[in-house]
Every structure is written in C-alpha cells, then in structure tokens.
Amino acid sequence: MIKNAGPKYQIFNPQDETCPICVGLNHIYRTNSFQNEMKVPEAVGEGYCRRIVVKPSMRISISDMTFHERMTMGERQGSSLYSLAFCLGEGFLWRVEGNPKREYGIACGESCIFNRDQGISISSYDPGSRFLGICVEFDFDIITSFMQHREKDQAHNRLFTGSNFLYNGKISPAIRLILNEMMNCRYREQLKRIYLEGKILELIAVYLDETVFEDEAMSSAGEVSAYDREALYKARRILDENLVAPPTIGKLAKLIYLNEYKLKTGFKELFGMPVHAYIIDKRLELARLLIEDKKLKVTEAALLVGYNDLSYFAEKFRRKYGVNPSKYSKNI
Template identity: 25%
Template sequence: MILEIESVKPQGIIFNDDFNIHEENDIVEIDRISYAAGVKDTNKVIKVDEIYLYYVNIDSEQGIDYRVYTDTPSLQLMFNLCANFLFAMEKGTTPDINFQFNQHNIICFPRLNSYSSWAPGNNQEYIEIILPLAFFRKYIPLQKVFNHFHSQLEREQIATLSQYNMPVTPAMRNILQEIIHNQRTGSYKKMLIEARIIELLMLQLEQYEMLSQNPVCTGLRKSEIDRMHEAKDIILHNLTNPCSLIDLAHQIGTNEFNLKKSFKKVFGTTVFGYLNQVKMEEARKLLLSQEHNVNQVAAMMGYNDATNFSAAFKKHFGILPSKLR
C-alpha cells in the first residue's frame, strides 16, 4: 500500500515525502514538526508491514485542508481526541462526516482521495490507523449487526461503521497513547503495535454492537438522536459554566428524564460523565501548555481541592497530572 498525505491549504506541512521509500522495512517511524503560515504541525507516521498509523498535534491560527490518498482499498480507524474537523471523500461520493471532540468511527473506502478540513485551534490531536481490508476481514465479527458493513466491504464501497460517531473511551485513549509512545524496538515494537491495534479494533466493534443492539437506542427516532447531539454541542460550548440538566433539557426541547436516558444510549455515558471527559481533556491541554500549574488547572476545572482533581485525572488518563509534563 502507498500512502500519501499532504496539506492543500496552507501548503508546506510535511507528512511523508520520503516515507514510501522504506517499503522494504517491516517497521518505520518518522517524526516531524512543520511550520506553515501560522500553523505548527507535530506529526508522527508509523508503518508496520501494510498498517499505517499517523498522529497529528496541530496549533493553527487558520483553517487547514489535508488530502490523503492510498493506492488500494483500505480501512481507516479514526480517533479525534481533541479537534474539530470535517472529513470528506471526493465530491458526490458520500456525505461529509463532522468529527468533533472525543469521537471515533471506522471508514472503509476504495482507492481514492479523501480530504479533511480543520478549524483553527491549539493542541488539536487526531490519530488515524489505516488497515488493508484483508487485515480487517480477519477480525470483523459475523454477527447480524455487521451484515451491512460486511456487504459494503465485499463491494469495496465507501462505508462508515456507525451512522453517528461514537465516544472515545478512556481505554481507547490509553491504548492509543501506548502505541504512540511505545519505546520498544524491532520485532517487539512490531508485536506490541499489532496487538494493541487488534485490541483497539475490538473495543470499537464491541462498542458499536452494544450501541446498535440496545433496544432503547435503536428505538430512538432520528429527531431524538439529533437532539442528543445538540445537547452535546451545548455542553461543549459551556464548559466553564455548565447548565443544569433541567435547563439543558429545556434548551433542546425535551424533559430531564428523556435527556438522561437518551443521552446515555447515544453516547454510552451520562451527561455529567461526558462533561467530565471534556473537562479532563481541557485540563490536559492546559497542563501541556505549561502556562498553569496543577492547582490552577484544578481551580479552572471547578475543583476546590487539587487532590480530588489529581485523583480524577489519574482515573481518566492513568497518570497523575504532575507527571504529564
């Protein structure tokens, strides 16, 4: 498989201009930092046989457009850890997919260009794992819930596993961080990456099956699911001053009972659980900026006690905030 990644606007963000010359190697890892017109792009590309993984961390004062091309049909495991971007295929092929904070999905596409348009922002993180279809077919379950995806795979058609992007769980985050920061070398590094990708794929498929087969979730009307996404957007835009459940329910035109029940079925967590996920990610970004200490970030996230904040942070990320730097 040949992978090409380039920035269309602004030009000059380099991913892998020399990446494909390493085809003979079992595992290749390239790290880069690129600067272009108000953009700092820190990226890593890892190749393990026919598996590609790329990680980006972007600080940008303007929007960015990327193009991704593969020469063979493939599958993308997409994890938006902290960004806001639109993913699109070639015009007229399939609807655009809007990836927001803490969302993931699996997309199958034939050999064609795909594009992503990023909004301006700092500490935007995204990880994508590109698999050959043969690898994925080896592990995708045969349960009925995957039949439609199976049929599209066999026809090599553009397809998304889930109609709605699913929430990235702490377990998924931990696996992704382990892959990116893996310090092993040679065959052991290759074994760990392959094992973790299989585990990650299992968590994605397992979550999709759970959300799809839940009778309450499948019984929701599209308008109700859209309301829950509206509620999620309100949460994201009011982190420092979150509204009550009653107020949130009234803003989206429902009641508190339906909000709590439907939100959990759509996103796999409660309203306050989702709010906590977002706040922990915001806390991580603030700590990584090194402009605030742990006590200050704890206060900014609404914690009166830094010890309680540290405990919540470790539970979410598996590491104390004081060790993050």
C-alpha cells in the same frame, strides 16, 4: 509494507514528476523496516511524515507538514486494508477518480474510516496551513472480530458492505488521549511495537463503541421512543460542548423538550450512566488530556474543566485512573 504491496501503492504529483515530497513518501511507504521518517525539504516547507509498520496488517502514519506553495498529490492505492484517519490540523478535501468521481472531506477535529482499495485519489493542500494527523491501517478482520464479540453482525452488514467511505465524525476526548499516547510513545524497538499494537486495538475498540455500537444502542433501546432518543443524543451533545459549566437537569430538559424524568431515565439507558456521572467522566478525560497533551499543571487543568475543589478533583481522578493526578503528571 506487506509483501506485494509496494508496486500497488504510489504517491505522485500530477504537476511535478520529480516532486521531492512524493519521492520521500514513496520511499518510506515501500520499505519493510519498522519505522521510517521523511523530513520535508526546507525549500518546500517544513515538518515530517513518520511511517511505522507494527506488523504487515497493522501500520501507522503520522504527518505534520506545512508547505510554502499549494501542493497537489495523488495516491494510487490497491491495498486490502482499511484506514482510520484523524485530522488534528487543517482540514482538506480529496477526490477519488472513477465513474462517477467522488469527493470527500475531513475537517479539523474529525475522523473517518474508509477502504484503501479505491484506485486513484487526488488531494490538494493550501500553502501555510498545517496538516497534522494520524492514520491507522488495519485488516478488516479486526473489525469483524469486534463485531462478532459484541454480536453486532447486522451492524457489520449494514455499515461495512458496498461502501468505500464508511463514517465521518468528531474526535472525542477519549480518542484524542489514545492518539496522543500513540504519537508520543516513549518506548523503542520491540517494546514499542507491542505497545502500539495494543493501542491500535484499543483505538479501534473505542472508535467502534462510540460510532457503530452507539448507533445500534440507539436503535435497540425499545423502551425509548425515536423522538426521545433524538432528544437524548442532543442532550449529550449539549453536555459535551458545555462540560465546564453544564446546564442544570431542569434547564437541559427544557432545551431538549423532555421532562426531567424522561431525561434522567432515558440518558442512563442509552449511555450507561446518569447525567451527573457522565459529566464527571468527560471532565476527567479532558483534564487528563490537558495534563498529558498540553502539559498543564494539575491545578490549571482542574480549574479549566470546572473543578474548584482540588481535593475532590484528585479523588475523582484517582478513582477513574488509579493514580493521583500529581503523580500522573510527574510520570509523563
């Protein structure tokens, strides 16, 4: 970790001062080496926690742990870094001590971004539940740089001032792909460090684009009324949940109580592409995730995302990713 960070950070079990999990986590969190991993003792559970220090202002923690008995752990934090956390396993709650006490939660498939300088936080983990996730710590200057590049200073001031817990939302297929690439990075040493630094920047950029900048786009689309904007975001949620068999334009328009013209023009203005193109784009992202993460065959992935014509699927995949899906699958 960065200089002087060790004494400020401590993981502890309020019920067991000699907790082996806390001892192991404190060891890997207080070292300066590039990568360290703690294995969960068999007597306690199974799994691991991996800590990667890409550079002092950029770190990654990957956890995949299951405990035999209920586990309570606290964190004493004093870091100036921000954290972007993604829950891929069971959700959990945590409490931040203070006056008043604050409680937060994250469910499976959700993400959150928060300031690590929160003092003491306490969380509990149920026995038999798999806690799988990845947390990226980074300097706030990275967000400031993205904001300034996009000329979003007002969004910066509104969303990132005076708040420890900043945002909680769903993990999109695009984000999930980046996380999968980070968690399964096949490079080593310096090449791995360079690769992960690039992936962290990509992750933050996509995350901000899907959350902060999306909110700004929603409020700055002057020609789209507030009612229509809300309806169009509902339309996108419906499409995201029904990519394999999406409703027709006519049916979608009825579901959101807009006419077809407003749906078509408003959707393109807010999201930068027509409805049909959006469906194709998201299907391809999901197909790539199934091929890469779930190790499905190209044919299986294509069918699962709604493509019966494999040559048409291959053409669209190649146009988006610059490589045939079969070749992509072999290179994983």
